[in-house]
Amino acid sequence: MPYPNERPRRLRRTPAMRRLVGETSIEPRHLVLPMFIREGAAEPRPVPSMPGVVQHTAETVRKAAVEAVEAGVGGLMLFAIPEHKDAQGSGAHDPHGALNATIHEVVSEVGDATVVMADLCLDEFTDHGHCGLLTPDGVVDNDATLRAYEQMALAQAEAGVDVVGPSGMMDGQVGAVRAALDSAGYTDVAIIAYAAKYASAFYGPFRDAVESSLIGDRRTYQQDPANIIEAMREVRLDVDEGADMVIVKPAMSYLDVVAKAREIADVPVAAYQVSGEFAMIEAAAANGWIERDRAVLESLTSIRRAGADIILTYWAVEAAQWLHQR
Ligand code: PBG
Numbered sequence: 641m642p643y644p645n646e647r648p649r650r651l652r653r654t655p656a657m658r659r660l661v662g663e664t665s666i667e668p669r670h671l672v673l674p675m676f677i678r679e680g681a682a683e684p685r686p687v688p689s690m691p692g693v694v695q696h697t698a699e700t701v702r703k704a705a706v707e708a709v710e711a712g713v714g715g716l717m718l719f720a721i722p723e724h725k726d727a728q729g730s731g732a733h734d735p736h737g738a739l740n741a742t743i744h745e746v747v748s749e750v751g752d753a754t755v756v757m758a759d760l761c762l763d764e765f766t767d768h769g770h771c772g773l774l775t776p777d778g779v780v781d782n783d784a785t786l787r788a789y790e791q792m793a794l795a796q797a798e799a800g801v802d803v804v805g806p807s808g809m810m811d812g813q814v815g816a817v818r819a820a821l822d823s824a825g826y827t828d829v830a831i832i833a834y835a836a837k838y839a840s841a842f843y844g845p846f847r848d849a850v851e852s853s854l855i856g857d858r859r860t861y862q863q864d865p866a867n868i869i870e871a872m873r874e875v876r877l878d879v880d881e882g883a884d885m886v887i888v889k890p891a892m893s894y895l896d897v898v899a900k901a902r903e904i905a906d907v908p909v910a911a912y913q914v915s916g917e918f919a920m921i922e923a924a925a926a927n928g929w930i931e932r933d934r935a936v937l938e939s940l941t942s943i944r945r946a947g948a949d950i951i952l953t954y955w956a957v958e959a960a961q962w963l964h965q966r
Contacts (some may be wrong), residue, residue, distance in 0.1 A: 666937075668712035668960035672757065672910070672952045676849050677701050677843040679723045679731075679738035689845035690915055691922045693954055695721060697844040701742060702749045704714035707710035711960035715755035717805060717952055718742055721850050722765055728773060728903040729765030733791035735798060739764075757803040757832060758796050760789060760817065769854030771808035771861060780861060785810050790820035797826040804888070832910060833883035836871035836897050838863045842890045842916030849915065871897050875905050883907060885928055885950070890914040893938060895946035902947030910950035911943045918954045933962070 651661045666681035678685060678695035685695045696704060705716055719867050720738035722731035731737040739758060742917065747756050762785070763771045772785030785808065793804050804821075806813045814833045821829050839862035847854060863870060875886050886905055888898045902909045925932030936955050953959065 641644055661788060664941055665958070666940050666944055666951075666963060668956075668963055669714040670944065670948075670950055671713050671864045671940075671956035671960055672715040672717050672950060673708050673713050673956035674719060674753075674952055674954060675701060675704060676719050676721065677738060678721045679743045687845065687849045688731050689919050691919075691926065693849065693918075695849065698715060698742065698745060702745055705750050705754075707744045709750050709753045711957045712964070713754060713956045713960050714950060715751075715757055715803070716746065717757045717921065718746065719759045719850060720764060722942065725765055725767040725853070725898075727767055729762035729788065731794045732762055732765040735795055737765075740795045740799040743796055743801045745825050747800035747802075755802045756800070757805050759807055760796065760800045760804045761807040762788060762792075763808070763849050763852060763854070764850045766852060769852045770856075771858065772810055780810075782810050782812070786816040789813055790816055792830075792917055793817040793820050794826070796822055797821055797824070797829045801829065803830040803832050803884075805832045807837060807887075809834065809837050809858075809863070812881070814878045818882035820894050830884040831882060832885040832887060833878040833881075834887045834889055834912075835875045835878040835886040836863060836894070836901060838890065838894065840865065840890050840893075840914065840916070842893070842914045845879065845915035845919045865893070868897055868900060871922075872900060873902055875901050879905055879907055885910055887912055887952070888948075890917055891943045891948070891951070895942065898943065898946040898948050903948075908949040909947060911946070911948035911957060912952040913939065913943060913954070915954070937962070 676695045683699045685699045687693045688876050720742055722738040743758050761771050770780050772780040777780045796804050806817050839859045878886055885908040887910045888894055891911035891913040898911045921935050924930045
């Protein structure tokens, strides 16, 4: 009677055995919580397409930041929705503007207990919704936008941010931001660069969350989902320009890009599990079609398995709390 020579099932027999041989783990410190703040809001406002996610007020963001610290998350990534938007996105570099004021508040609340990061992009601040400044013909002007990012980086550094996250996919943005920070003496402010950021349909709910008024699309600056060689070029450029960490975004449909970035980059690689990925799992779970908590942990595990050192996820606090209970 022929027996199988190899029996992988032996290592799956008991929970203890499975625990012993598990290859991939997630710890709360690997998770970064994206947070939205709405300028002038009196009450936190739920984001309809992202169940459980709110636009915070200046008050509630502090509390939520403390809760995240208590859960042990590795970092916070701040986004703000200004009351007034204009063509230049001038709220972005206003020291009292929505984002810079929030950075200041959150940093004074949490100190060094976690890493405070901020999105460095104009799209939340411009009335046309693009990530950069427009020429009179409506084209995103790369180099004029770099000057705006430099101003924004300085305002965020002044507000006390630990890490800036340039996410506009302008050519040369990391180098420009690094030089501006250094020449103003902010040599300790780190850069997490959205290096491989795709023009993705999975950002849909985020645009609700930041009340984006985007006209057109972002395909002249965000990447084509078909391309991975180009993504490696973007990663190489950002590391050469001084990125301390790089991000691949979205995560779940781009795990090959995460894996390859982990191979070629000698800095920590983060993956951003974006709003649409979150919404899909929440919506399917709400219908009873999948088991929510298992699906969430499986998604995070797969992103880590692909090679992400850090995961930006709207489930950061909840997942961190589960991980403590295990
Ligand atoms: C740009 C930015 C976006 C997201 C994060 N930073 C939107 C975009 O590029 O269109 C999307 C995040 C998400 O979908 O969760 N400031």
